[in-house]
Amino acid sequence: MSAEQDGTPAARLARRARQVVPGGVNSGQRSIPGLTDLVVTGTAGARFRTADGREFTDFHAAFGPPLLGHNDPDVARATEEAGRSLGHMGVGITEGEVHLAEQLAELIPSVEKLLLTSTGSEATFHALRVARAATGRRLIVKFQGCYHGWHDAVSLNVISAPEKVGGHDPISTGILPEVLAATLVLPFNDSEAVRSAFAEHGQDIAAVIVEPVPHNVGALLPHQEFLRTLREETTKAGSVLVFDEVITGFRHDLGGWQRISGVTPDLTTLGKAIANGAPVAALGGRADLMDLFSTTPGAPAFFAGTYNGHPSVVAAALATLRKLREEPVHEHVFRLGDRVRRELTALYDRLGVPAVVTGYGSVFVTYFMPGFTPAAPPRTYRDLLANDASLFVGYRRHLTEHGLFELPLNLKRSHISYAHTDADIDRLLEGTEAAVGAALAEGGVRDLSHTSTMGGALA
Numbered sequence: 166m167s168a169e170q171d172g173t174p175a176a177r178l179a180r181r182a183r184q185v186v187p188g189g190v191n192s193g194q195r196s197i198p199g200l201t202d203l204v205v206t207g208t209a210g211a212r213f214r215t216a217d218g219r220e221f222t223d224f225h226a227a228f229g230p231p232l233l234g235h236n237d238p239d240v241a242r243a244t245e246e247a248g249r250s251l252g253h254m255g256v257g258i259t260e261g262e263v264h265l266a267e268q269l270a271e272l273i274p275s276v277e278k279l280l281l282t283s284t285g286s287e288a289t290f291h292a293l294r295v296a297r298a299a300t301g302r303r304l305i306v307k308f309q310g311c312y313h314g315w316h317d318a319v320s321l322n323v324i325s326a327p328e329k330v331g332g333h334d335p336i337s338t339g340i341l342p343e344v345l346a347a348t349l350v351l352p353f354n355d356s357e358a359v360r361s362a363f364a365e366h367g368q369d370i371a372a373v374i375v376e377p378v379p380h381n382v383g384a385l386l387p388h389q390e391f392l393r394t395l396r397e398e399t400t401k402a403g404s405v406l407v408f409d410e411v412i413t414g415f416r417h418d419l420g421g422w423q424r425i426s427g428v429t430p431d432l433t434t435l436g437k438a439i440a441n442g443a444p445v446a447a448l449g450g451r452a453d454l455m456d457l458f459s460t461t462p463g464a465p466a467f468f469a470g471t472y473n474g475h476p477s478v479v480a481a482a483l484a485t486l487r488k489l490r491e492e493p494v495h496e497h498v499f500r501l502g503d504r505v506r507r508e509l510t511a512l513y514d515r516l517g518v519p520a521v522v523t524g525y526g527s528v529f530v531t532y533f534m535p536g537f538t539p540a541a542p543p544r545t546y547r548d549l550l551a552n553d554a555s556l557f558v559g560y561r562r563h564l565t566e567h568g569l570f571e572l573p574l575n576l577k578r579s580h581i582s583y584a585h586t587d588a589d590i591d592r593l594l595e596g597t598e599a600a601v602g603a604a605l606a607e608g609g610v611r612d613l614s615h616t617s618t619m620g621g622a623l624a
Contacts, residue, residue, distance in 0.1 A: 175204045175216035194228075197573060198615050199562050208235035210584035213570070221570040222589050226580040229380075230442040232416055232498070232527070233488060234584025240441045240484045247480035255471055261479040268486055269449060272419050275408070275433045279449030280458060281474045285411035285436035286314025288448040289374065291468060292432045293318055295457050296372035296405035298466040304366055306373040308353040310546035312381035312619060313374055313409050313434075317341070322350045323381055323619035324576055327550050335622045353379055354387060354544045356394040367402035374407040377422035381412075381619070382549055382576045383530035384523050386542060392428040399431070405454065411436035411446065416580075417526045419489060443481035444472075494583045498527035501581045501590055505529045508594055510539055518601060527581040533557055549576060555609030558616045560600040567596035575617040 179202040183189035190196045197203065204216035211234055214220050223235070233240065251259065262281065270276045282288045293305055305318055309330060313319040317340045325334040333345050349366065351358045353375075363370065373395055379385045399406040408430040413422040415438035423429055432454060436446035449455065458468040488494065506522045506529050513520040519535035523542040533553035537543050554575040561573035569592065571579045610616070 173217050176202045178204050178216055199573060210234045211582055211589055221568050222592060223570050224579040225570050225572040226582055227442060229412055229416060229580050230437040231582055232438040233441045233485060234582040237441055239488055240481050243480045243484035244477050247476045251476040253475050259476055261476060261483060262474040265479050265482050269447060273421055273433055273449060274423050274429045276449035277452040278455035279447055280460060280468060282446045282448065282470055283444050283472050285434060285446045286316060287470065288434035288436060288446045289313040289319065289409055290316045291448050292407045292434055293372055293374065295454055295466045298457050299405060299454055300371045300403065302369050302371035303347050304349055304370045305347060306349045306351060306362060306370055308351050308375055310353055310379045310382040310385060311376040317344045318348055321345060321348065324617050325620040329620060330547060334620050336619045337622050352545055353385055354391045356391050359394050359398055363398040363402055370402060370404045372405040372407055373399050374409055376409045377426065378413050378525060380528060380578050382546060383532065383578050384525060384528055385544055386525065389426060392426050396428050405432060406430040407432045409434050415439060415489060440478050440481035441485040443478040445478040445482055497583055498581045501585055502527045502529055504590055506539065512594060512598055528578050530578045554613055554617060556604055558613065559604035559610040563600035563603045564596055567599060569593055569596045
């Protein structure tokens with residue numbers, strides 16, 4: 166899969182891609198150092214195949230959407246059946262859209278009304294827009310380490326270098342300075358920082374947006390008191406609390422992290438696992454806020470999207486939810502997730518490698534640093550600055566030699582699906598031991614260029 170394999174079909178196709186697609190990929194998170202000739206030709210269950218004839222057990226899982234596994238047959242069948250009978254009109258509504266909204270309102274504690282979008286970024290964008298429309302205020306609060314999509318108001322302070330923490334760290338150029346200035350960035354899990362921000366700026370804060378578990382930097386588990394503080398301070402100030410559950414929704418619980426925590430936000434964004442990989446997301450919440458969108462004639466907050474509620478993705482979502490509700494999906498992935506975290510912890514202890522394995526449910530990640538345990542995992546982004554990125558990226562590159570795939574970018578989480586088996590976990594454990602040994606023997610990755618993404622655009 167390296168650029169040196171110039172004559173392979175994969176290399177030739179990758180070279181063609183780079184001639185007509187900027188960088189050869191359609192998302193900035195897909196061009197991976199060491200894997201620049203990765204051309205995927207097939208997916209099924211917990212596996213994917215490449216143009217050079219290799220097969221991998223996939224623990225990356227497209228950043229998490231296929232909770233059921235790739236190409237789940239029930240979801241595929243539902244999508245195919247929908248396509249035979251119903252095309253996309255772009256006007257009115259379909260019965261499937263109604264049924265999906267009713268189910269999501271039933272499942273998610275905060276949702277009274279709901280709108281569909283095509284991506285999670287659109288959902289978070291509209292959440293902040295309607296919060297400003299409702300409050301007439303300017304400021305947005307986000308947290309270091311949380312990612313809420315590509316739009317300007319939140320495109321900052323995700324995976325930041327140590328010297329960038331505490332100030333604005335955009336992930337892109339081209340953002341107006343006044344837009345960045347309207348976003349306050351606070352440390353995650355710091356209740357005192359939240360109270361101080363509201364004491365100083367409360368009357369100008371339109372919304373607080375948070376990943377209840379910041380999975381874009383692996384897995385920082387929230388203090389219950391922190392989430393309660395967010396609810397208390399936003400309520401007192403009349404600000405809108407937004408839970409970005411694009412990742413945590415459905416993968417951790419059918420009711421999202423808000424049901425696990427008992428803290429109910431005003432608005433919730435959903436995505437990823439709704440439709441097992443089909444491009445659909447949603448924004449839902451309090452009826453008085455949702456009724457401010459222009460889908461209600463005369464309402465002030467414009468909302469549109471030609472492909473919102475497309476019949477094929479709605480069918481995929483309904484089939485996914487049916488399976489999540491009727492089959493022991495969460496029981497299975499939680500059991501395997503617990504096993505992975507427990508046995509990887511024992512593995513690193515045996516190897517004498519300073520590491521902490523953490524996560525929740527079907528999500529797991531190993532940080533290579535001393536001073537933490539599964540019972541006392543890292544809780545803030547500053548904690549994660551101690552992670553040995555060289556070893557983190559290095560062992561994941563070596564995993565590919567064993568037919569195992571975890572994304573070789575710093576701090577990225579891994580996922581278990583309903584399609585994974587105990588035999589897959591056996592192979593992961595064996596492969597990890599060999600890969601970590603190889604990475605340690607070579608001293609880790611010396612060149613970490615482009616392996617820590619989503620930060621430092623203005624460096």
